[in-house]
Amino acid sequence: MMNLLKLVKYDWKRNAGFLLIMGALFLLTGAAVTVFGEVKNLDTDLIYVLTFIVYLAVTISLCVTICRTYERNLRYFNRRLLPLPALHTVLSPLLLGIAGLAAIGVIGVIHLMVLGAVVDTVHLRVFDILADRGFWAMMTSSILFVIIIFSSITVGKVFRGKKGSWIGAALFIGLQLAIQWVETKLFPSMNVSTDQFFQSVNVRITDSGDQVVHVQANVPNFWGPLLYEAVIIVLLVYMMTYLINRKIQIRG
Structure with a gap:
């Protein structure tokens, strides 16, 4: 550590x-x-x-x-x-x-x-957002997006020259499409992608002199998509560590 x-x-x-x-x-x-x-x-x-x-x-x-x-x-x-x-x-x-x-x-x-x-005069209840599971679903999808970029960079480094850059770019697009397609098939009613999180947000303003905004995201099938994306993150990290070790052994 x-x-x-x-x-x-x-x-x-x-x-x-x-x-x-x-x-x-x-x-x-x-x-x-x-x-x-x-x-x-x-x-x-x-x-x-x-x-x-x-x-x-x-x-x-x-x-x-x-x-x-x-x-x-x-x-x-x-x-x-x-x-x-x-x-x-x-x-x-x-x-x-x-x-x-x-x-x-x-x-x-x-x-x-x-x-x-x-x-x-409207105050956003920040803690309502932090406590909402839709927020954490969005965070998981954001981390997955970064991991996909890391994976594409890693695979691109396995190949020399411009060929590696093209392969990495193709993998970046392919991974996103494949992960999204499988997630849609497994959980057709709702996945935890960032755009759908914002589409699911409801805003309610209390009727008072000092108005307060309550934000809530309705995310059905929350645990399934969340675990799916977590598993994908783990698998991609494992793939990257394998390629990094292999790269050191071959070119070190």
Whole structure:
């Protein structure tokens, strides 16, 4: 465990400059949207949409960063020679990404509270979202998406040259289509993909002077799809560790 944390710390140091700059821009942009919206008296819905775009952009940037980190870890010869399990190579950037998402989530909670106090009389019950199983279903699907990217990068590294890039890209598309197709066949009424999570969200506003938004996602067949995606994650991680070990043995 300590070795894994050391790897996470190492990955953080390599990306700290970019992540800190991105975090500073993220905070400044989010604050600017709130202040500008209040000063210019923009529509409340527009302020929330602009804020969502800011959070989406920083989340995508974080995802790209951890995928690049994983790709570099596979490419660097000295990193692959470390006497550590191949599983650490997979988990290290993944944990870094989860830590980044947690930081974004904490900032988001604070920001929502500020928005509720400054530009709106409606307060979002953040804990309702965190306690809802649809939120965790969406998180599982998000992790699966990142693992699919990692798997595609790993398979691409097995082959030399541009051929590896094309094979990795094809695998990325093929894995998504195949996993989604099987999930739809197994659980036709509902799967736990991100888009269907948002389609299932119901919003209810209490009738009071200090209005409160209650958010609830109706996700039928919750445990089946969740376990299915968890099994896929485990299988893909096992495949990656196998390929990483094989790659070291052949090319080390």
